[in-house]
Amino acid sequence: MHIDQRIAQTIVESIKGIISHDINFFDTDGVMTASTDLTRIGSFHDAARLAARTKRTVAVDHNAQFAGARSGVNAPVMLGDQVVAVIGITGERHDVEPFGNVIRRMTEILVRENLDQMTRFDQRMMQTNLVNLLTAEQHDPSLVEYLASSLHVDLHRPRRVAVGRCTSKDASSSGRDGLYTVLGEALEPSEHTLHSVSTQGFCILLDAAPDEPEPEPLLESLRGLLERELGRGISIGIGGVRHDADRYWTSHRQATTAVDWLRFTERSGVLDYDDLGYGLLVSSMPADEADRFIASVFAGVADADIDAYRAVFDAYTRNNGAIGRAADELFLHKNTLQNRLNTIARRTGYNPRDLEDHAVLAAAFLLRDYLRFQRASRGGTRSYADDTPGVDVQSAR
Known part of the structure; x- marks a missing residue:
């Protein structure tokens, strides 16, 4: 089993925080894949290879005892009955040998936790890919x-x-x-x-x-x-x-x-x-057809003007056509509000005070807002001021 080098380095640094000796992590072939002594990473360690093969802790009394080894102890890291790595402590044998079982058990716990995290991550990624495909x-x-x-x-x-x-x-x-x-x-x-x-x-x-x-x-x-x-x-x-x-x-x-x-x-x-409900009708209309409908209602009207008309139209609608209450809501004189309603009728050809025309304007405003919402999500915009040039708003009805 291969232990990722980043995980191995995290493990040795975690143990070094508890035990004040250099900690080394080896693969089962005796190659040092992580260490708190960075100069030794990548070197071969014969005592670590022996510990992996025999599944026993191997102590090193002096630097010349094993090829590439320094004084210390090297303990096999087990998952079940399988050796997955070797963990070692550098130092005089009599100083570090008491820590052998401690660091082995700590390493086994940390390896198991990291492997569990990797397994969960792999499962998560596979499930994400499957959901995306389906x-x-x-x-x-x-x-x-x-x-x-x-x-x-x-x-x-x-x-x-x-x-x-x-x-x-x-x-x-x-x-x-x-x-x-x-x-x-x-x-x-x-x-x-x-x-x-x-x-x-x-x-x-x-x-x-x-x-x-x-x-x-x-x-x-x-x-x-x-x-x-x-x-x-x-x-x-x-x-x-x-x-x-x-x-x-x-x-x-x-x-x-x-x-x-x-x-x-x-x-x-x-x-x-x-x-x-109503959203089913609005959302099911193809965007091209919705654009065509909106353009037929607001042909030649600038976007800023449409926005202003929308504020007047909404206040008028919320107040059930009561001019005085709608004017108060907008902080306008009622004559000013009436003039603005007349402007909407003149510019679009649809009179907000006519029930049938009101339904057309309501649909056009709603579709325009919905398409804006959708396009904002995708980073697109559209203006209706120059759509259907030459269309007479009265004949468009």
Whole structure:
């Protein structure tokens, strides 16, 4: 078994902090891979090789006794009945020999802990890769089979995807270790549930067998734990059940849409794709068609003007068309507010005070905001001021 040199160096430095002698770490061939005496790393040590082969502690009384060896003791490091390394202390034999068993046992504990960490890390990486593959529309089936086999994952179980993100649009994606810890503890009881963590958030492939409970209570509990751990709001979207591993990606797409809608509406919580309501209509409209609709409503209107119209329109809507209350909210005279409503009607061809026109404007403002939200996530922007040149806003109706 190969022990990584960085782990070996960490071990010798940890032991040196307790025992005031140089500590050396050897592979089973007697090559020094780590040491608190950096000048000796890479050298051969015949006494260490003998300790590995005989599975016994080998003491060195003087520097010429073994090739490459200095006075001290060298003890085999065991995992089960296998020698995985040799640990040595440099110093006069009568001074360091009492520490032989102590450093051997300490090294075995540290090696075991580090190997456990590496195993957990490898498992985490494999599970992350498997989740990423299963939630992608196109993936390598042979790689999926290999990872699933290595992780003992049954790909024939029904599953549904949950995607979690920080609710705040500008929240940092720090705290990945905290995410892993909370997810691991919360999801451990379900042996068929997979999860991964990324810079964006987390993804869970929930076991959806008929005897499994509905996921909302588990996810609500998980959300509470994560919010306490990270100190920020968490939004979680859930996709539909898929019975074929090749279709998990469609559940992932639904879950992503649901969590995006929560974040767009600035709500933390758990939302099933089927419960999107109005969001289902908005999110399902192709971006090109949404752009075309928005451009037909706001053709020739600058983005800054649209933003100003939105503030007036929203106040008017929140106050159910009451001019006086809307004007007070905006700190305007009611005549000024009426003039601004008239400007919206004149510039767009849609009158906010007409019920049918109000619905069109509401949809255009909402779609514009939603597309802005999506494009901000991807770093894209769009202006409608110069779209559909020459279109007459009255005939556009």
